[in-house]
Amino acid sequence: xxxxxxxxxxxxxxxxxxxxxxxxxxxxxxxxxxxxxxxxxxxxxxxxxxxxxxxxxxxxxxxxxxxxxxxxxxxxxxxxxxxxxxxxxxxxxxxxxxxxxxxxxxxxxxxxxxxxxxxxxxxxxxxxxxxxxxxxxxxxxxxxxxxxxxxxxxxxxxxxxxxxxxxxxxxxxxxxxxxxxxxxxxxxxxxxxxxxxxxxxxxxxxxxxxxxxxxxxxxxxxxxxxxxxxxxxxxxxxxxxxxxxxxxxxxxxxxxxxxxxxxxxxxxxxxxxxxxxxxxxxxxxxxxxxxxxxxxxxxxxxxxxxxxxxxxxxxxxxxxxxxxxxxxxxxx
Amino acid sequence: xxxxxxxxxxxxxxxxxxxxxxxxxxxxxxxxxxxxxxxxxxxxxxxxxxxxxxxxxxxxxxxxxxxxxxxxxxxxxxxxxxxxxxxxxxxxxxxxxxxxxxxxxxxxxxxxxxxxxxxxxxxxxxxxxxxxxxxxxxxxxxxxxxxxxxxxxxxxxxxxxxxxxxxxxxxxxxxxxxxxxxxxxxxxxxxxxxxxxxxxxxxxxxx
Numbered sequence: 001x002x003x004x005x006x007x008x009x010x011x012x013x014x015x016x017x018x019x020x021x022x023x024x025x026x027x028x029x030x031x032x033x034x035x036x037x038x039x040x041x042x043x044x045x046x047x048x049x050x051x052x053x054x055x056x057x058x059x060x061x062x063x064x065x066x067x068x069x070x071x072x073x074x075x076x077x078x079x080x081x082x083x084x085x086x087x088x089x090x091x092x093x094x095x096x097x098x099x100x101x102x103x104x105x106x107x108x109x110x111x112x113x114x115x116x117x118x119x120x121x122x123x124x125x126x127x128x129x130x131x132x133x134x135x136x137x138x139x140x141x142x143x144x145x146x147x148x149x150x151x152x153x154x155x156x157x158x159x160x161x162x163x164x165x166x167x168x169x170x171x172x173x174x175x176x177x178x179x180x181x182x183x184x185x186x187x188x189x190x191x192x193x194x195x196x197x198x199x200x201x202x203x204x205x206x207x208x209x210x211x212x213x214x215x216x217x218x219x220x221x222x223x224x225x226x227x228x229x230x231x232x233x234x235x236x237x238x239x240x241x242x243x244x245x246x247x248x249x250x251x252x253x254x255x256x257x258x259x260x261x262x263x264x265x266x267x268x269x270x271x272x273x274x275x276x277x278x279x280x281x282x283x284x285x286x287x288x289x290x291x292x293x294x295x296x297x298x299x300x301x302x303x304x305x306x307x308x309x310x311x312x313x314x315x316x317x318x319x320x321x322x323x324x325x326x327x328x329x330x331x332x
Numbered sequence: 333x334x335x336x337x338x339x340x341x342x343x344x345x346x347x348x349x350x351x352x353x354x355x356x357x358x359x360x361x362x363x364x365x366x367x368x369x370x371x372x373x374x375x376x377x378x379x380x381x382x383x384x385x386x387x388x389x390x391x392x393x394x395x396x397x398x399x400x401x402x403x404x405x406x407x408x409x410x411x412x413x414x415x416x417x418x419x420x421x422x423x424x425x426x427x428x429x430x431x432x433x434x435x436x437x438x439x440x441x442x443x444x445x446x447x448x449x450x451x452x453x454x455x456x457x458x459x460x461x462x463x464x465x466x467x468x469x470x471x472x473x474x475x476x477x478x479x480x481x482x483x484x485x486x487x488x489x490x491x492x493x494x495x496x497x498x499x500x501x502x503x504x505x506x507x508x509x510x511x512x513x514x515x516x517x518x519x520x521x522x523x524x525x526x527x528x529x530x531x532x533x534x535x536x537x538x539x
Contacts, residue, residue: 084535084536138535139535140535141535143496144496146496146497146499147499147500149499151495151496151497151499152492152496152534153492153493153496153497154492155534155535156535157530157533157534158533160535192367200485201452201453201485201486201488201489201492202489202492202493203485203489232367235365236365236366239365240341240363240365243341243342243363244341244453246341247339247340247341248341248455248457248493248497249497269364269365272364272365273364273365275364276339276361276364277339278339319536320536320537320538321536322534322535322536322537322538324496
């Protein structure tokens with residue numbers, strides 16, 4: 001075994017997922033998770049989710065260490081998701097991380113969850129200077145990197161794509177995250193129903209679309225057609241904004257990441273746009289698109305290498321933390 | 333003889349010849365991710381709008397290319413070739429020169445807003461400088477509105493673009509835009525208030 005390799009243990013607990021991963025710079029050794037599932041037709045309850053994480057924390061941590069075949073004493077740094085997310089959930093991850101760091105005397109580093117989505121996608125795609133499209137339950141934005149920060153060019157001004165699908169799913173009696181159910185229904189839809197299309201400048205807005213779709217369902221329109229039309233409309237909005245950033249920034253790569261990146265129709269649409277602009281299309285592998293410890297561990301390792309650490313007494317969680325506030329110490 | 337000089341977000345821009353004149357031919361492409369009926373409709377509407385507003389704003393003193401020919405059904409416009417530099421490129425090369433240009437940009441935007449014309453896409457790549465004169469281009473998303481909110485969205489877009497594409501000079505040049513904008517438009521302060529409201533709607537915004 002290589003003695004010089006750097007090892008990071010990362011803990012993710014921003015919302016419904018509690019996950020622990022162990023990785024080195026070029027290999028993910030383990031990535032274990034437990035997902036809190038609310039009752040059908042209901043959304044995530046922050047307190048219930050936090051209780052779930054507390055119950056599962058020990059098992060997930062143990063599994064991750066066993067599977068990675070790493071002794072915790074050999075870990076170089078402990079990373080945790082410090083935000084953005086639900087307060088009660090974030091605190092569970094933070095407490096586990098602080099305890100490990102204190103007991104085993106390891107350095108601690110606080111990771112922005114969204115930066116994790118971006119870096120993990122890049123871990124597989126090895127992009128150079130992409131337009132990033134980040135779509136998940138917490139984020140919907142397009143961004144490029146410049147001078148130590150991910151710069152937000154366009155974003156949602158109300159709910160995210162993930163929330164759009166979750167809330168539509170709730171109306172249909174599914175539990176969150178509902179993206180995969182919506183996608184399945186949409187694939188059976190045939191008729192396109194006219195939907196509100198809302199792009200303001202480089203920003204998008206989905207709340208009008210959600211209300212409209214919910215009303216159509218109440219009126220008895222086919223679920224399949226509604227889901228299909230919602231997907232087509234919401235993705236067209238996002239793709240238009242992406243295209244505008246691609247044309248403006250004159251970059252040659254697009255990186256699609258976040259939970260909603262797993263949607264095949266969205267991938268297809270962004271890909272078609274890349275072809276027009278002679279740009280390369282990259283998407284995060286399906287099994288890593290949702291929230292996971294690997295995204296935290298990876299950024300944790302990059303932060304450790306650039307001495308971007310945090311003292312336990314300062315290791316607070318931040319429910320609101322925009323990606324353009326994060327100093328990216330490991331990129332030029 | 334025709335040369336593709338730019339693939340824009342929605343149109344291909346060709347440098348072309350038209351009755352012996354060197355012109356720009358802007359052709360709106362079908363969007364592969366829009367449904368066909370929607371695509372045809374949007375391309376036609378945007379071509380009509382662009383032609384209309386490029387001509388209209390000239391009356392208020394906003395310089396734009398001369399339109400020679402427009403075909404909404406083909407989504408195509410033939411217009412004057414403004415052989416100048418985009419503001420976007422000047423910022424990175426010669427920031428000193430930019431101060432007056434951004435002041436002027438603010439004034440042009442205010443002139444349009446005074447007449448209830450919302451540009452819709454006022455980025456630094458949509459203003460061109462030729463012989464020290466500032467031209468506005470790309471009016472495909474332009475529309476008429478008296479709403480404060482719509483005018484604020486225009487300013488917010490420009491602010492977002494400057495902040496994200498030219499972060500080093502953001503404070504200075506956006507400041508110039510505001511000074512220029514306020515010097516023309518009496519409702520400027522009201523609109524800037526609304527810009528702050530829009531910023532607060534961003535995810536995880538804490539200010």
